[in-house]
Amino acid sequence: MSIRTPLRPLARILQARSTGENPDAIERENLRLRRETMRDATRLRAEGRLLVLGLCFVSAFAVVGMRMGQVAASNPEEPRAVTTGTAILAQRADILDRNGRILATNRTTHSLYAQPHEMVDPVHAAKELAKIFPDMDEARLIKDFTGTRKFVWIQKQLAPEQQQAVHDIGEPGLLFGPRESRLYPNGKLAAHILGGTKFGREGVMSAEIVGQSGIERYSDDYLRDPANGDKPLQLSIDLSVQSTMREVLFGGMHLLGAKGAAAILMDVHTGELISMVSLPDFDPNSRPTFAGQNAGDNPRFSRAVQGVYELGSTFKIFAAAQGMELGLFKPDSMVAATPPFRWGKHKIGEFEGHNYGPYVSLTDMIVKSSNVATAHVAQQIGVDRQKSFLKSLGFFDPTPVELIEAKGAKPLLPPHWSELSTITIGFGHGLSASPLHLATAYSSLLNGGTRVTPTLLKHEGPIKLGPRIVSPEVSAASRQMLRAVVGEGTASFGDVRGYQVAGKTGTADKPREDGKGYYKDKTITTFASVFPANEPKYVLVVTLDEAVETTGPKPRRTAGWTAVPVAAEVIRRVAPILGIRPDIETLALGQ
Amino acid sequence: MRSVYIVFSALFVMGLAVWAYKENYATQEVLREISQVQRQIGLQRQELAVQRAEWAYQNRPDRLRDLVELNFDRLGLLPLLPEQFGTVANVAFPVEEDVLIELEDSVAVSGSLEAVNQ
Numbered sequence: 001m002s003i004r005t006p007l008r009p010l011a012r013i014l015q016a017r018s019t020g021e022n023p024d025a026i027e028r029e030n031l032r033l034r035r036e037t038m039r040d041a042t043r044l045r046a047e048g049r050l051l052v053l054g055l056c057f058v059s060a061f062a063v064v065g066m067r068m069g070q071v072a073a074s075n076p077e078e079p080r081a082v083t084t085g086t087a088i089l090a091q092r093a094d095i096l097d098r099n100g101r102i103l104a105t106n107r108t109t110h111s112l113y114a115q116p117h118e119m120v121d122p123v124h125a126a127k128e129l130a131k132i133f134p135d136m137d138e139a140r141l142i143k144d145f146t147g148t149r150k151f152v153w154i155q156k157q158l159a160p161e162q163q164q165a166v167h168d169i170g171e172p173g174l175l176f177g178p179r180e181s182r183l184y185p186n187g188k189l190a191a192h193i194l195g196g197t198k199f200g201r202e203g204v205m206s207a208e209i210v211g212q213s214g215i216e217r218y219s220d221d222y223l224r225d226p227a228n229g230d231k232p233l234q235l236s237i238d239l240s241v242q243s244t245m246r247e248v249l250f251g252g253m254h255l256l257g258a259k260g261a262a263a264i265l266m267d268v269h270t271g272e273l274i275s276m277v278s279l280p281d282f283d284p285n286s287r288p289t290f291a292g293q294n295a296g297d298n299p300r301f302s303r304a305v306q307g308v309y310e311l312g313s314t315f316k317i318f319a320a321a322q323g324m325e326l327g328l329f330k331p332d333s334m335v336a337a338t339p340p341f342r343w344g345k346h347k348i349g350e351f352e353g354h355n356y357g358p359y360v361s362l363t364d365m366i367v368k369s370s371n372v373a374t375a376h377v378a379q380q381i382g383v384d385r386q387k388s389f390l391k392s393l394g395f396f397d398p399t400p401v402e403l404i405e406a407k408g409a410k411p412l413l414p415p416h417w418s419e420l421s422t423i424t425i426g427f428g429h430g431l432s433a434s435p436l437h438l439a440t441a442y443s444s445l446l447n448g449g450t451r452v453t454p455t456l457l458k459h460e461g462p463i464k465l466g467p468r469i470v471s472p473e474v475s476a477a478s479r480q481m482l483r484a485v486v487g488e489g490t491a492s493f494g495d496v497r498g499y500q501v502a503g504k505t506g507t508a509d510k511p512r513e514d515g516k517g518y519y520k521d522k523t524i525t526t527f528a529s530v531f532p533a534n535e536p537k538y539v540l541v542v543t544l545d546e547a548v549e550t551t552g553p554k555p556r557r558t559a560g561w562t563a564v565p566v567a568a569e570v571i572r573r574v575a576p577i578l579g580i581r582p583d584i585e586t587l588a589l590g591q
Numbered sequence: 592m593r594s595v596y597i598v599f600s601a602l603f604v605m606g607l608a609v610w611a612y613k614e615n616y617a618t619q620e621v622l623r624e625i626s627q628v629q630r631q632i633g634l635q636r637q638e639l640a641v642q643r644a645e646w647a648y649q650n651r652p653d654r655l656r657d658l659v660e661l662n663f664d665r666l667g668l669l670p671l672l673p674e675q676f677g678t679v680a681n682v683a684f685p686v687e688e689d690v691l692i693e694l695e696d697s698v699a700v701s702g703s704l705e706a707v708n709q
Contacts, residue, residue: 102647108637185647243652244670498673573670582673 007031091180092209093223094232095194095216097239098274098458104194104216104284106209107183110163110176112155113204116145119173128169129154132162145173156199156207157181177204182216184284190242192302193235193276193403193456196284212287213300215456217404234458236272241265244573245275249542252566253279258547260296262303262435263570266539268443268530270459271452273401274538274578276436278303294513296545303543305401306409308432311543312506312559313369314442314528315428319377320366321445321478322389325470328380331477334359337373343420348375351507351558366481366504367489371427378426379419386422392451392469393441395433401454409434428506438528439541446482446502446530446539449475483533490560494529494568498582499575501568503529503540505559510546522546525559527567537580542567 007030013023095104116122122145130138133155144152157179158166166174182197195214199207210224211217215235222228245263253261265275282288282299290298296307323329338357340347348371350356356370365373378386390396396413399406412432414421424430436454444451444466451466470478482502486494490505506526509518526543530536547562548555556562575582659668 101650102643105640105644105647107641107644183644183648185644186651187653189652239652243656247656496673572673576671576673576676581676 005030005034007034091206091224091226091229092182092197093225093228093230095223096232096234097237097242098235098272099238099240100234101239102185103190103235103237103239104182104184106180109160109179109181110158111153111179111204111207112158112163112166113175113177114145114152114154115150115173115175116147116152117150117173119145119171121171122146122173125169125171125174128171129166129174132165156202175204177206179207180209182209182285186239186243187285188281188283189239189246190237190276191281191284192278192300192304193237194284195404196287211404213404214284215402215404218402235456236267236270236274236458237276237456238274238578240577241574242275242277244577245570246277246279246281248570248573249277249279249566252569253544253547256544256547256549256562256566258544258562260303260307260545261547261566262307262541262543263567264304264435264439264539264541265570265574266439266443266452266454266541267459268447268452268536268539269463271440271443271454272459273454273456275574276304276456278305278307302403302405303545304435305399305403306405306434307543308409308412308434309524309526309543310429310432310508310511311435311438311526311528312428312508312524313371314438314504314506314526315425315431316366316369316374317478317482317504318390318393318441318445319374319381319386319426320362320481321470321474322381322386323362323377324474324477325389326381326385329362329377331363331481332361334361335365335373336376337365337370339372341372341375341423343375343379343423346420348372348423363481363484367484369485369490369505374427375423378423381422381426383417383419383422386425387417389469390425390431392467393444394451395431395437395441399434399436399440399454401436402456406436409436411437428508435526435541435543438526439539442528442530442541443539444469446475446479446536448472448536479530479533479536482530486529490558491527491529491564493560494527494564494571496531496568496571496575499571499580500532500534500583501529501571502531502533503527503564503567505564507558521557523557525557525563527559527563529567529571531571531575532580532583538575538578540567540570540574542570 007027008023009026009030012026016023016026092106094102094106097103114125119125123142126138126141126145129141130136136154141154154174155162158176163176166176184191184194193214195216196212197209197216198212200210201208211220215233216223219233223233245265249261249263252258261277261279263275263277264273266273278301280299288299290300292298295301296303301307320329324331329335336358337355337360339349339353339355341349350371351369354368356364356368356373360368360370360373362373362377364370365377381389395411398408398410411434414425414430421430440452440454449470449472450468453466479502482504483500485491485504486501491503494501494503504527506528508524508526509520510522510524511518524543524545525547526541528539528541530539542563544563544566548557549561550556659666662668
């Protein structure tokens with residue numbers, strides 16, 4: 001730091017005074033000089049700072065620019081030194097049953113394509129290929145191989161032995177591409193639940209697998225998400241139970257000459273579907289095409305979920321339960337039952353012209369399946385209350401089960417819900433719903449009275465109770481009535497010793513396809529049951545389409561002779577697998 | 592003295608260069624190994640998936656049921672039925688096969704206990 005120059009140096013002041021100049025001018029001059037020096041120093045410092053800042057920016061831009069250039073110019077490369085914990089293995093997650101057994105998985109196969117311009121002997125290759133794949137047209141292959149095409153798909157999927165045979169042709173123009181394909185190791189078992197897959201966008205090196213129906217389509221987003229490659233989808237289905245139920249149902253269907261059959265086994269508390277079978281079924285590994293007219297004949301059609309039927313007398317318990325819930329009736333209240341029940345010009349009678357009148361108790365109404373008494377009960381309940389009750393049981397909407405087909409299966413409700421509709425719906429006519437609707441409603445009514453949601457996904461953790469539908473007492477009373485149906489009523493064949501089966505039969509004439517009334521000799525028979533009655537665990541619904549029992553002098557088409565014995569056999573075989581011990585005392589008494 | 596420093600630092604730099612060269616190749620070698628191992632892991636996972644699929648296919652209920660029927664003579668397996676459940680009370684007590692109790696005149700018998708028990 002330089003020595004500070006005095007503003008008024010004495011020598012110059014004295015000299016100025018002697019010459020008569022103004023000494024203040026000297027001071028001002030010096031002040032000016034001092035300020036100029038200060039200004040120069042400040043400017044220099046500011047310039048220096050600007051320079052440094054500028055350099056910083058330039059280097060930052062240079063770094064970013066260089067990195068961008070490097071990224072743009074270099075070849076992309078996987079970070080090889082980084083180990084990923086789980087390499088992506090499959091492009092689609094597996095599907096497991098509730099015990100972890102595989103229902104759907106992937107396998108690697110190969111596709112076969114040709115590049116004709118690489119071929120050495122196209123005609124020979126075409127001839128050999130036609131030998132390996134009998135369904136291929138030799139002339140067509142020769143035309144493709146000798147034409148101007150540069151690329152020809154030959155097969156989308158090859159079996160290993162076919163691949164070896166193609167290898168053995170030794171033609172360099174025949175090439176293989178890797179393919180993943182979906183494999184259902186259990187074949188037809190659970191076909192309607194799993195649905196199936198197809199190839200989406202296809203390339204030489206890979207092809208997309210997309211769900212085509214069933215849960216494969218419903219959960220497509222989850223299954224296709226690469227992050228879920230090693231997180232399989234676990235269903236509530238039990239493979240052993242499913243297999244047993246299909247075996248029994250298949251046997252029953254053939255024994256009774258039924259056209260189709262469906263069975264649903266549901267956990268009453270969680271709404272989990274332990275097993276769901278619809279017959280006839282198909283192999284999801286090679287989904288069949290269907291050219292028929294009637295959708296119900298399509299093997300891909302799931303009778304359990306998609307089929308909406310009038311489920312007949314199984315609905316009577318809803319009328320009885322609602323009557324009890326509203327306080328209109330008690331199980332031993334007497335209800336008028338003298339046929340016919342008249343409403344306007346309509347007459348309602350009993351099955352086969354029975355007469356249970358003049359009065360039956362509410363329990364006997366269910367046990368004897370009296371249409372007339374139910375009509376009286378339904379009339380007292382009334383249109384609005386019945387509608388809201390059935391709505392709370394889920395009969396107004398498609399079931400929310402995790403299948404793509406479920407959305408389309410909307411129950412058929414009467415367009416004008418008159419009092420007559422209420423009366424007929426009371427005993428199960430005029431409202432069509434799927435067996436799954438019925439199973440859900442029975443579970444909700446009989447598990448203690450809380451609504452369940454049907455699901456195909458395994459339930460974890462504590463059970464969350466749904467909205468209350470009826471009181472626990474009404475639920476218990478309904479179970480007792482249904483138990484009496486099996487004990488002494490129309491479903492006596494359903495009494496599996498030790499399991500306290502409770503249930504209700506339902507027989508409905510099939511409506512004619514032309515809409516002119518009903519067939520006389522074609523029925524849909526249903527048995528909806530719950531077991532064990534004292535401590536309900538499972539609901540089983542069995543539906544047979546056009547079943548007939550012919551051991552007697554007259555063919556019998558009622559549920560008590562068709563669906564009930566099949567359901568009983570299902571319970572006898574399935575309950576032990578589910579680990580339910582038979583009630584030993586009851587068993588001993590029965591023996 | 593100064594030239595000694597220069598020579599040493601030159602040698603040091605050369606040593607570093609050799610080390611860096613070797614490290615570079617060693618790294619590349621390790622990377623190659625890793626990619627090979629990862630490829631192997633991928634293949635083995637694929638094989639595992641095939642094995643699992645095969646296992647599921649071989650254990651499909653249809654096939655097991657057929658096998659049970661075919662081998663009924665040897666295995667005698669039946670479906671699980673309610674009658675097969677029992678209580679502990681139904682299980683018979685093991686039959687006492689103690690020879691010592693059956694001896695009448697025990698004093699007259701001589702010998703060691705171990706021999707009897709065998």
